[in-house]
Structure formats: C-alpha cells, structure tokens
Amino acid sequence: MERLAAGCVVDEDITEILAEINRRAEYYTTSSCSGRIVLISLPEAGAKKEARFVAKWHRPVSFEELQNALKFWVAGGRDRGELWLLAQPPIIHVTARDLSSAERILKAAAAAGFKYSSIKSVSADKTVVEILSTERMDVPLGVGGEVLCDEHFLRFVLGRANFVLRRGKRKLEKLLVMLKEL
Amino acid sequence: MERLAAGCVVDEDITEILAEINRRAEYYTTSSCSGRIVLISLPEAGAKKEARFVAKWHRPVSFEELQNALKFWVAGGRDRGELWLLAQPPIIHVTARDLSSAERILKAAAAAGFKYSSIKSVSADKTVVEILSTERMDVPLGVGGEVLCDEHFLRFVLGRANFVLRRGKRKLEKLLVMLKEL
Numbered sequence: 001m002e003r004l005a006a007g008c009v010v011d012e013d014i015t016e017i018l019a020e021i022n023r024r025a026e027y028y029t030t031s032s033c034s035g036r037i038v039l040i041s042l043p044e045a046g047a048k049k050e051a052r053f054v055a056k057w058h059r060p061v062s063f064e065e066l067q068n069a070l071k072f073w074v075a076g077g078r079d080r081g082e083l084w085l086l087a088q089p090p091i092i093h094v095t096a097r098d099l100s101s102a103e104r105i106l107k108a109a110a111a112a113g114f115k116y117s118s119i120k121s122v123s124a125d126k127t128v129v130e131i132l133s134t135e136r137m138d139v140p141l142g143v144g145g146e147v148l149c150d151e152h153f154l155r156f157v158l159g160r161a162n163f164v165l166r167r168g169k170r171k172l173e174k175l176l177v178m179l180k181e182l
Numbered sequence: 183m184e185r186l187a188a189g190c191v192v193d194e195d196i197t198e199i200l201a202e203i204n205r206r207a208e209y210y211t212t213s214s215c216s217g218r219i220v221l222i223s224l225p226e227a228g229a230k231k232e233a234r235f236v237a238k239w240h241r242p243v244s245f246e247e248l249q250n251a252l253k254f255w256v257a258g259g260r261d262r263g264e265l266w267l268l269a270q271p272p273i274i275h276v277t278a279r280d281l282s283s284a285e286r287i288l289k290a291a292a293a294a295g296f297k298y299s300s301i302k303s304v305s306a307d308k309t310v311v312e313i314l315s316t317e318r319m320d321v322p323l324g325v326g327g328e329v330l331c332d333e334h335f336l337r338f339v340l341g342r343a344n345f346v347l348r349r350g351k352r353k354l355e356k357l358l359v360m361l362k363e364l
Contacts, residue, residue, distance in 0.1 A: 082342075099281075099304060106303075118300030118312065121288075122281060130300065139321045140342040148338045153331045160264075160322045 011058055013169055014090065020179045026097040027105065030128075035090045035135070035168040037061050037161050039069050042082040054083065060162040063155055070147055070154075077145045084140050087161040089133035089168040090114075090175075095126050102127035108182050112175040131175070135168040137161055193240050195351055196272065202361045208279040209287065212310075217272045217317070217350040219243050219343050221251050224264040236265070242344040245337055252329055252336075259327045266322050269343040271315035271350040272296075272357075277308050284309035290364050294357040313357070317350040319343050 013034035021027045039054035055069035066085075073083055096102035102119055109117040109131040116132040139157055142148045149157075195216035203209045221236040237251035248267075255265055278284035284301055291299040291313040298314040321339055324330045331339075 103304060118302050119304070120300050122285060122301065137320045137322070138318055140319070140339060143338070149331050149335045153335065156325070156330045157322060 087137040092131040108178040208283040269319040274313040290360040
C-alpha cells in the first residue's frame with residue numbers, strides 16, 4: 001500500500017486505477033496525478049525548472065478561487081516573475097517486470113485514449129511506462145506582478161482549463177475498464 | 183535521402199540533425215519538426231483531433247503576421263469554433279534497429295535536454311524512439327469568430343511563444359553535438 005501514497009496528495013480520482021495496477025505481480029506504480037490545474041510563477045522567462053506553485057487544484061476551479069490566487073501573486077510584486085496557468089492531464093508511472101508486460105499495459109493505455117503514453121526506460125529487470133493523456137493548456141497570464149488580461153478573458157481561459165481537466169479525468173474511467181481487461 | 187523528405191516541409195533548422203541520424207546503419211528518421219508556432223481552429227470545444235490550421239510558422243512570428251492570421255479567422259465568422267495559439271517543441275521520430283540502439287539515442291537526447299523523449303513502440307525488428315523537448319504553449323484566444331483578448335495581451339502571448347520557440351530550436355544545436363558523439 002505504500003506505493004499508493006506516491007505522487008499527488010489526496011488524489012482520489014485515481015486510487016482505484018492504482019489499486020488495479022498494483023494488485024498485479026508484474027506491475028507497480030511509482031507516481032501519479034489524476035490531472036490538475038495549477039498556477040505557477042517563473043522567476044525568469046520560460047525557466048519552468050525553477051517554477052513555484054502559486055496554487056494547485058485536482059478538480060475544476062471556480063472564478064473566485066482563481067481570483068484569490070491571482071491576488072496573492074499580485075501582492076508579491078515585481079519579484080514574482082512570470083505567471084502561467086497550466087491544465088495538466090492524468091499521468092501514471094508504472095514499473096513493469098519485463099518488456100512484454102510493459103507493452104501490454106501500453107496498449108491498454110492507448111486504447112483508453114492515453115495517446116502520449118510511452119516507455120521511459122528499459123533495463124534488465126524493469127521497464128518504466130508513463131501513461132499520459134493529451135489534454136493540456138499552458139497559458140502565460142502576466143509578468144512582474146501584473147495580470148495582463150481582463151476578467152472576461154480570464155473567465156474564458158478558466159472555462160477552457162476546467163473543460164480540459166474534466167476531459168482528462170473522464171478518460172480515467174475508460175482506463176480503469178481497459179486495465180480490468182488486461 | 184527520401185527519408186529526409188518526411189515531416190514538415192521546408193524545415194531547414196533540422197536537416198543537419200536528420201542527416202546525422204540517417205547516416206548510421208542502425209537508425210532512420212520517419213518524421214520530424216524543428217518546432218513551430220501554429221494557430222488552429224477547433225470545430226467544437228477541445229476537439230483537437232478535428233483541428234484545422236489557420237496558420238503555421240517554423241520561425242518566430244511578427245505581430246503583424248499574427249494579426250493578419252487572426253483577421254482571416256475572424257472573417258470566417260461563428261462557424262470558426264475555438265481559436266488556439268500553440269508553440270510546439272522540436273520532435274523527431276527515429277526507428278532504431280534494436281533496443282540497445284534505441285536506448286543509446288534516447289540517452290543522447292536526454293543529455294541534450296530533450297526531456298520528454300521516450301520509446302513509443304518495440305517489436306522484434308525495430309524500436310520507435312520519439313525525441314521530444316518540453317517547450318510548449320497551448321493558449322485559447324477566442325471562440326465563434328471573436329478574439330477575446332486585447333492587443334496588449336496578444337503581444338505578450340506572442341512574445342512568450344517566440345521565446346519558447348527559440349528556446350526549443352537552440353536545443354537542436356546541443357542535440358547535434360550529442361548525436362555526433364554517439
């Protein structure tokens with residue numbers, strides 16, 4: 001069960017899938033996220049490596065929640081660098097016992113619509129599979145403590161982010177079905 | 183040389199890399215793109231599968247070029263669905279003779295900063311590697327023939343897209359160095 005604790009905290013949308021994978025002798029999961037909407041602050045243009053989270057949600061976000069997070073970022077002033085809103089798809093890292101086990105779960109993931117799934121590394125005793133879907137957004141919103149778009153556009157962007165997030169989460173249901181047939 | 187013709191048309195930023203890969207007996211490339219900025223129109227919310235290109239550039243884009251492409255989209259009226267601006271990183275698909283050749287080129291790609299690289303499929307006689315970098319943007323700009331942000335924000339977004347594009351292209355130089363040492 002310790003394996004299930006890896007990845008995002010409190011991420012109930014994905015626990016059943018992790019259990020379905022981990023009950024099999026040939027697989028174990030090492031990290032996962034059911035999809036999320038995040039606000040990140042980049043100290044300098046495009047340096048995503050040094051990104052700091054301003055806010056993080058594993059569910060659709062209300063406009064009021066977004067506004068509060070933006071206020072917090074704006075209050076940080078010019079030092080805040082660039083602000084980006086990201087919507088990220090579900091992701092699961094699975095270690096498979098061998099290459100043929102890896103290919104089997106990869107095929108199930110592809111059939112469930114996780115089209116960015118792949119093998120990340122291969123060694124004699126294990127193969128690491130990344131199950132990944134395509135639904136994402138990467139939107140720059142402002143720089144130097146200033147949000148550069150108006151409320152009307154922010155509402156539009158947030159609507160799209162929530163749509164993209166829900167679409168990714170819905171695919172998890174299909175993934176569970178495909179995994180049960182594995 | 184026919185292999186080199188695959189992928190984007192007129193994409194000079196990547197030809198030297200393709201030649202470097204294809205001159206080796208254990209690899210051949212099947213498709214590639216050096217990175218691009220595109221405007222796409224989605225018939226319905228989030229249905230990227232049915233996306234139509236409004237414009238496509240393999241180089242940094244001027245604000246006037248973006249404006250002209252937006253005008254073209256707006257002229258299409260309500261039927262145009264959703265408009266998105268995407269910046270996409272370099273991508274190269276390489277078929278390797280065997281798994282160990284695949285792992286070797288995967289390692290070179292990772293060392294050059296292509297951190298989303300992976301093995302897409304494995305079979306008895308070939309392994310398909312995707313060399314992929316991380317620099318990207320996916321920004322919704324409008325819907326139903328209406329651009330929902332103002333010129334100030336558009337200039338900001340385009341600046342970020344050009345930055346992201348250049349960053350991806352710069353990594354190609356490092357990739358070429360790593361491939362030569364392969």
